[in-house]
Amino acid sequence: MEKERENIYWHQGDVAPVERAAIKGQQPCVIWLTGLSGSGKSTLANALERKLVEMGRHTILMDADNIRKGLNRDLGFSEADRVENIRRIGEVAKLMTDAGLIVITAFISPFRADRNMVRALLPAGTFLEVHLSTPLDVCEARDPKGLYRKVRQGKIPNFTGISSPYEEPLQPELRINTATLKVNECLEVIMELLVSTVIS
Numbered sequence: 725m726e727k728e729r730e731n732i733y734w735h736q737g738d739v740a741p742v743e744r745a746a747i748k749g750q751q752p753c754v755i756w757l758t759g760l761s762g763s764g765k766s767t768l769a770n771a772l773e774r775k776l777v778e779m780g781r782h783t784i785l786m787d788a789d790n791i792r793k794g795l796n797r798d799l800g801f802s803e804a805d806r807v808e809n810i811r812r813i814g815e816v817a818k819l820m821t822d823a824g825l826i827v828i829t830a831f832i833s834p835f836r837a838d839r840n841m842v843r844a845l846l847p848a849g850t851f852l853e854v855h856l857s858t859p860l861d862v863c864e865a866r867d868p869k870g871l872y873r874k875v876r877q878g879k880i881p882n883f884t885g886i887s888s889p890y891e892e893p894l895q896p897e898l899r900i901n902t903a904t905l906k907v908n909e910c911l912e913v914i915m916e917l918l919v920s921t922v923i924s
Contacts, residue, residue: 726765731847735851741821741822741823742826744822744823744824744834745824746824747824748782748824748825749780750782750826750922750923751922751924752820752821752822752823752824752826752827752850752921753821753824753826753827753846753848753849753850753852753854753918753921753922754760754817754820754821754827754829754842754849754850754851754852755772755826755827755828755829755845755854755914755918756829756831756833756839756842756852756854757769757828757829757830757831757854757856758831758832758833758839758853758854758855758856758893758896759832759855759856759857759858760832760856760858760860760863760865760884760885760890761832761863761869761871761872761883761884761885762858762862762864762866762867762868762869762871762872763832763855763857763858763863763878763902764858764902764907764910765831765832765856766787766789766830767907768830768856768900768902768907768910768911768914769785769787769828769829769830770785771907771908771910771911772828772911772914773828773868774914775825775911775915776828781826781907782824782825782826783825783826783827783828784820784825784826784827784828785828785829785830786813786816786817786827786828786829786830787829787830788830788831788832791813791831792809795812795816796808796809796813797814801881801882802882803835803882804860806834806835806838807835807838809831810831810833810835810838810839810841810842811841812839813829813831813842814838814841814842814845815845817829817842817846818846819843819846821846821850826922831891832884832890834884834888834889834890834891835891836891836893836894839853839893841915849921849922852897852898852917852918852921852922853893853896853897853898854896854897854899854900854914854917855892855893855896855897855898855900856900856901856902857892857899857900858901858902858903859901860885862902862903863885865885871883872886875887876922888914897917897921898913898914898917900913900914903906
């Protein structure tokens with residue numbers, strides 16, 4: 725495999741990412757929502773994309789279940805597969821920002837090193853890590869997909885927060901507890917961050 729890679733060369737296109745962003749009139753970025761299952765990532769991601777689209781912004785939303793049904797359908801939930809899952813998502817997110825888009829992602833992404841790997845792929849200041857710090861007991865009480873119930877029944881191994889670790893971000897751009905804030909309140913906090921960083 726390494727020998728074969730010797731014959732791969734980076735193709736430099738004639739159109740720079742900054743030109744694509746200029747056409748759209750926006751600063752591309754990745755808004756990376758991370759947190760336990762049931763913390764509200766998908767709900768908040770959907771609300772955020774709706775808000776940005778209503779503002780005339782060009783967006784793309786990448787949600788964990790959707791990605792695993794397509795791009796990453798060959799991956800399981802072992803530690804190695806979870807690492808590869810986030811690596812692929814990070815590479816796609818980078819391509820999307822090169823296209824000038826505001827990328828919203830909703831992934832548990834349990835490992836700190838993997839999230840930092842994605843951050844390193846992007847220009848400084850364009851990876852905005854938003855940690856939904858909702859406590860485990862609240863997430864489990866919500867259990868929107870019935871996953872925690874299956875975990876407690878022994879039907880799902882390697883489940884983040886129960887039998888597999890979740891490494892909280894050390895210095896996220898934003899930390900939100902969805903147990904104490906409503907969706908519209910969470911949205912306001914995120915919009916404040918975006919206005920102060922990437923949205924004029």
